Amino acid sequence: MAVVLNSGLLLLLWRWLQPRLAEPLLGRWLLPLLALKVLACAIATYFIGGDPQYYLTWSRAFNQQLWAEPGAWLRTLAADEFHFGGLHLVFHGFSNTLFFIKLLSGVQLAANGSAFLTGLYCSLFCFVACWELVRAVARAWPATPAGAMLIGFLAWPSVVYWTSGITKECLLVGSGAAVVALVVGWLYGGRPVRLATLGLAILLAGLHFQMRFFFAGLLLAALSGLGLLRVAERLLGGLRRWLAVLLMAGWLLGGAWVLGEISPVFSLNKFTSRLLINYHTLQQKSAHGPHLEYPNLQPTGESLLQHTPQAVAAALSRPWPWEGSSPLYVAAGLENLLLLVLLLWAAAETVRGRPGRLPFAVVVALLAYCLLLAALLGLSTPNLGTLNRYRVALLPYLLWLALQHPGAARWLRRLGM
Structure with a gap:
C-alpha cells in the first residue's frame, strides 16, 4: 500500500x-x-x-x-x-x-x-x-x-x-x-x-x-471583513480610506461582541482569564531562560490594551541576537534585526506616499490580522522560542506587506523576482 x-x-x-x-x-x-x-x-x-x-x-x-x-x-x-x-x-x-x-x-x-x-x-x-x-x-x-x-x-x-x-x-x-x-x-x-x-x-x-482556534478566528474575521469592504466598494463605486478602516474596525469589534453574547466561551472575561493562565504557565517554564515579563498585567480589558503596544513590539522583535546561548537564538535575533530594517523601510516609504500598489482594503485586512495576532502572541507567550515558532502564522503576511513599496520592488527585480 x-x-x-x-x-x-x-x-x-x-x-x-x-x-x-x-x-x-x-x-x-x-x-x-x-x-x-x-x-x-x-x-x-x-x-x-x-x-x-x-x-x-x-x-x-x-x-x-x-x-x-x-x-x-x-x-x-x-x-x-x-x-x-x-x-x-x-x-x-x-x-x-x-x-x-x-x-x-x-x-x-x-x-x-x-x-x-x-x-x-x-x-x-x-x-x-x-x-x-x-x-x-x-x-x-x-x-x-x-x-x-x-x-x-x-x-x-x-x-x-x-x-x-x-x-x-x-x-x-x-x-x-x-x-x-x-x-x-x-x-x-x-x-x-x-x-x-x-x-x-x-x-x-x-x-x-x-x-489553532484563535489564530484561525482572527484570519477568517479579517477575510470576512475584506469581503465586506469589497462589497462596499462595489456598491458605493469606491471607498474612502478612513471609511475602510472604520468598517473593518466595526466589523471586528462587532463580531467579537456578538460572539461574546452568543457563548460565554467567547466572552471578554473568559478570554482574559485564559490568556493570563497561558502567560503564567509559560512564564514559569521559562524562568531560567530569556522570556517576556509583564509584572502589572491583569485579567482585564483595560490592562490588556495598556500592554498591547509592548506585546506587539516584543512579538516582532524578540529575541535579540545577544539573548540566549544557543545558535538558534542568535540566528533568530539576526533575523529579527533584518525584519525591523524592512519594517522601518516600509514605514518610511509609506510616509513618503509610496506604499505600493496593493489595494488598500487588502492592506487593512492583512494589517489587522497581523497586529491582532502579534498582540495575542506577545501577551500570552512569554517564552521566546515558542513565540518565534507561533509567529510564523503572521510573519509571511507581514513580509508581504513590508515588501510592497517601489524601493523593495526594485530590489526584488534585481534578484530576478
Missing part, C-alpha cells in the same frame, strides 16, 4: 509541477524553493526530537491500531482517548495535538513509519498551498512584486524552518494560505464561487481551526 500511495502522490506532484514550471517569472523559482523546503524537511527529520518525535511515535501507534483493529481506530478518531497494545493516551476535551496525531496516523499509510516521508508530506502540503497563494496574488495584482510573496511564504528562514518536517505549523500556515488564495481569487481574481471550491474552502478553514 505504501508503494502504491507514494507512487500516486508522486504522480500528482509531477502533474502539479509541470504547468507551473512553464509560468514566466514564478516558474524559475519553483524548483529551487521546493528543493529548499525538502532540504529543510530532511534536516528537521534527521535531527528529530521533542514535539515532532512525540507526534511521530504516537502516530505510528495509531496506525498499528488501524491495521490490527480498524473498528477501534475509527472509534478512536471520534474520541479523546487512545488505548491499544498497552499504550494509553488521554486528553480531556479538544486537543489540536491529538487531532494532529490522528491525521498523521493516516499519513503513515504512505510513510510506513518513515520520519522523513511523514515530514515530507506535511511540508509539501504547506509548500503547495503557499505557492497557490503566490499564483493567486500574481494573477489578481500583476503590478505588485511577486518576490514579496516568494520571500515571505517560501524563503524567509524562520518560516521555512518551522513549516518543514512534522510540525503543526505546516498544516496551520498551509491551510491558512490556501483559504486566502481562494478568497483572493473570488474577490479580486474574477473566479466564480463554485460548489467544489466553496466546499474546499470550508474543509481548509476547518483544518485551520483545528490546528
Whole structure:
C-alpha cells in the first residue's frame, strides 16, 4: 500500500509541477524553493526530537491500531482517548495535538513509519498551498512584486524552518494560505464561487481551526471583513480610506461582541482569564531562560490594551541576537534585526506616499490580522522560542506587506523576482 500511495502522490506532484514550471517569472523559482523546503524537511527529520518525535511515535501507534483493529481506530478518531497494545493516551476535551496525531496516523499509510516521508508530506502540503497563494496574488495584482510573496511564504528562514518536517505549523500556515488564495481569487481574481471550491474552502478553514482556534478566528474575521469592504466598494463605486478602516474596525469589534453574547466561551472575561493562565504557565517554564515579563498585567480589558503596544513590539522583535546561548537564538535575533530594517523601510516609504500598489482594503485586512495576532502572541507567550515558532502564522503576511513599496520592488527585480 505504501508503494502504491507514494507512487500516486508522486504522480500528482509531477502533474502539479509541470504547468507551473512553464509560468514566466514564478516558474524559475519553483524548483529551487521546493528543493529548499525538502532540504529543510530532511534536516528537521534527521535531527528529530521533542514535539515532532512525540507526534511521530504516537502516530505510528495509531496506525498499528488501524491495521490490527480498524473498528477501534475509527472509534478512536471520534474520541479523546487512545488505548491499544498497552499504550494509553488521554486528553480531556479538544486537543489540536491529538487531532494532529490522528491525521498523521493516516499519513503513515504512505510513510510506513518513515520520519522523513511523514515530514515530507506535511511540508509539501504547506509548500503547495503557499505557492497557490503566490499564483493567486500574481494573477489578481500583476503590478505588485511577486518576490514579496516568494520571500515571505517560501524563503524567509524562520518560516521555512518551522513549516518543514512534522510540525503543526505546516498544516496551520498551509491551510491558512490556501483559504486566502481562494478568497483572493473570488474577490479580486474574477473566479466564480463554485460548489467544489466553496466546499474546499470550508474543509481548509476547518483544518485551520483545528490546528489553532484563535489564530484561525482572527484570519477568517479579517477575510470576512475584506469581503465586506469589497462589497462596499462595489456598491458605493469606491471607498474612502478612513471609511475602510472604520468598517473593518466595526466589523471586528462587532463580531467579537456578538460572539461574546452568543457563548460565554467567547466572552471578554473568559478570554482574559485564559490568556493570563497561558502567560503564567509559560512564564514559569521559562524562568531560567530569556522570556517576556509583564509584572502589572491583569485579567482585564483595560490592562490588556495598556500592554498591547509592548506585546506587539516584543512579538516582532524578540529575541535579540545577544539573548540566549544557543545558535538558534542568535540566528533568530539576526533575523529579527533584518525584519525591523524592512519594517522601518516600509514605514518610511509609506510616509513618503509610496506604499505600493496593493489595494488598500487588502492592506487593512492583512494589517489587522497581523497586529491582532502579534498582540495575542506577545501577551500570552512569554517564552521566546515558542513565540518565534507561533509567529510564523503572521510573519509571511507581514513580509508581504513590508515588501510592497517601489524601493523593495526594485530590489526584488534585481534578484530576478
